[in-house]
Amino acid sequence: MGKPCSSPVGNNARSKGYRTDTRNILAAHYKSKAQTARFCGHRIMAIEGMTGRMTPNELKELYMARVDPHLTHGCEISPDSDDVHVKQLSKVQLQFIRQMLNLHSRSAIAPLFTETGIIPLRVRRFLLVLSHLIYFLGLAKEHFARAALDSSIELSARNKTSWAKDLIHAATRLPFHCPAFVLTHSTSIEDVEDYGKTVKILLQEWFQVSINQNEKLYLLYGRLEPQKDKPPAYVASKMRHYLTMVKTQTHREALTSLLLSTHHLALEVLRYANHAHQPVARSDRLCRFCKVEVETPEHALVTCTSSSDLTELRSAFLAKLFHDAPHLANLMAQLSNTEFLKSMVYSRPTIALVAKFAFNVLELFYAVPVLRP
Template identity: 50%
Template sequence: MVYGLSPSSVVPEFTVGEAPIHLSTSEKYVGVTFQSQNSAPFDEHYKTRAQAARYSGHCIMGLQDKTGRLTPTQVKLLYNARVDCYLTHACEIMPDAVDTYVEPLIDVQKRFWRRVLRLGKRSMITPLHSETGVIPLRPRRFLILLGYLKYLLSKDGDKYARAALESSRSLAVMGKSSWFKDVNIAGSRLKFGLEPIPLDVSDPETIDDYRKSVVQSMEKSVLAEIGDSRKLYLLHDRKEPRKGKAPGPVALKMRIYLEVTTPKHRDALVSIVLSTHKLAVERLRWTTPTIVRENRLCRMCMADVETPEHILFRCIGTRTAMMNWGQTKTRG
């Protein structure tokens, strides 16, 4: 492979002994596909990893045709073993500096967990992570990348890996494209308001502190998005048990209600908690023009907003309808 512009008139010939070496525009090395005639040398790698992750996800879903519905906890074990490995493969060497390359991978993760939780395409994305404990893909890839940067900084200056890092750092200082520069670009794409990594960083422990700040920013972002959503009002101010601490908000966790073993009961709980049900408070949200929340009245009693808690615990009309249905069934 030859990187950069190749001569249009003369093609160089390379040989090992008498055996010719043919020029190639795409090769795989240690499982990573490189391309030379492309401004994005890892574009093909992103595409193949997305395809492999999608196929593995389909296999997990197909497995349930023989085993029956698995709980999200069981699916998460399979996801971590067979899907996540493709979604994060080689993310250490290719910072997600360009959105269009990493978006297919994010789409695979999003579609997989929506299917696991039986959610539609209009469902919010943040609960896919807050309710299952699965880290959003972009921060996860960035955290792995920071781990690799810490590893490089721990190497002595006479090692090739450290020499490559210093060369990349020098290019970043001059404002040129480089791996180190892409690391900071990838961090800025997280939209957590992170400070860039100093170009003169030399202490591996500094990267550890930076990783902790990334995790804290990610968790704050998840909690803030849930707290700001009127749709997820049932999750506001939720507190979870914490080891050695008082109960408090936990951003990412496999929630206890997802452990319900009866699939239909679990799906019903998910639809209530995440507001993907067919009650008026949700369905009338999508009308044109939008009906204000106070006017999305219960169809049974017309006295209050039709919400899950109203239907289950307060609606007199629902109780009357159930009693009439029970009497009719008894007479029948």
């Protein structure tokens, strides 16, 4: 007689990542999908060895096609009520976006989404669950999926573990505060749709608050996006123009580093402890050329005159800039250095010119060691 075969149900369950010996029966599934998504992300980045550096827009398309499906796989049957499992998926998303923008691991999180238009994974997975709930609510009462939903709601009402209870708890685990999600037998499709709209609005508000409360991101304060046949308006999250219109990789990444404060100017470098060096007070992070003013992006690009190479570079740049965008000449006299720098960046027709100038200025500064007190 041959060996007795093991249970096909058990084998199938284990192969799909279902386990009953863990607190969450889908814990292995989360881990497996995180590994697969990470592998797909590495393969996308490896393509650049053959194609050359891809633009953020191209990388976003590949991310949505090849990585996001793994990060959201099964989210409709497993609402993210536990942090420990979804965090490993979110880590893959953050790593990919940082690679996409060439940012280091200490870069602020909110701009990863505001600058690319990608939705934070926990929020995206929750919205997908809501869309499936809407589908379930639209089914006839005798449909198996609807019967399962009704049973789950009944268990939740009795404070028992269930899909409905996990979904209600998942609403409390979003990165921003949401009103309590109510799921009962009287919950309608319209109620769920309204709650989804509320989540999207609160997400936009969270983006704005996260940017405005981070002193490192002051160059993003008050940013308005051009609108067709309308005045400029605040847009919380989208693929920004400088990531799509600046075609030269080094120029684009130089400008990105200034806006997101991942540059190597004294303002950022001296912010952290480094080997034997302690963090330096902001007022003491002085320019490596003039040794008088704080070395900020606006000082480097607009103000400093202590380097002849820098002043010649700036003069040539401003002549070209004011020729292509005459309105900026008046703004330079009216605005502070910070606001003028923001105006240069927000001007779409000359963004490639500004990015090239930013790259050249940073190259000059990086050629000289940072000034430590």
